[in-house]
């Protein structure tokens with residue numbers, strides 16, 4: 001179970017594990033905004049804790065705020081591309097990551113240069129450019145907002161905080 005972490009400003013920041021969330025609650029770094037209705041956490045000492053769903057930092061984190069863009073990760077790329085091959089006309093699942101400008105030609109692992117592709121399309125493209133392989137993408141790849149990445153794995157109780 002993941003927990004939605006909000007900035008002090010109530011802006012969604014990222015998703016953390018519930019264990020991490022509990023440590024942060026106990027250390028007074030975050031406040032608990034939403035808890036699971038159907039479960040609690042019991043410690044070996046017999047204490048019961050609410051199971052965190054949404055927590056908010058007491059102190060604002062600035063590092064995350066640059067335009068609300070999510071940092072590149074494989075999981076975030078899968079969320080942006082909806083687990084689907086990004087070649088126009090293809091609806092297969094995007095099981096591989098393609099570098100639009102191939103890495104061997106200096107292409108970097110950035111939001112603008114990576115897309116999900118099905119195995120077939122990735123193999124067909126190989127180390128060619130898109131036009132060289134006669135392919136087009138559905139949309140031009142760019143960095144998603146945090147909310148897009150977060151909404152992809154949203155807990156029903158997160159919805160109000162991601163709006």
Ligand SMILES: [Zn+2]
Nearest residue numbers: 085090118121
């Ligand atoms: Zn495909």
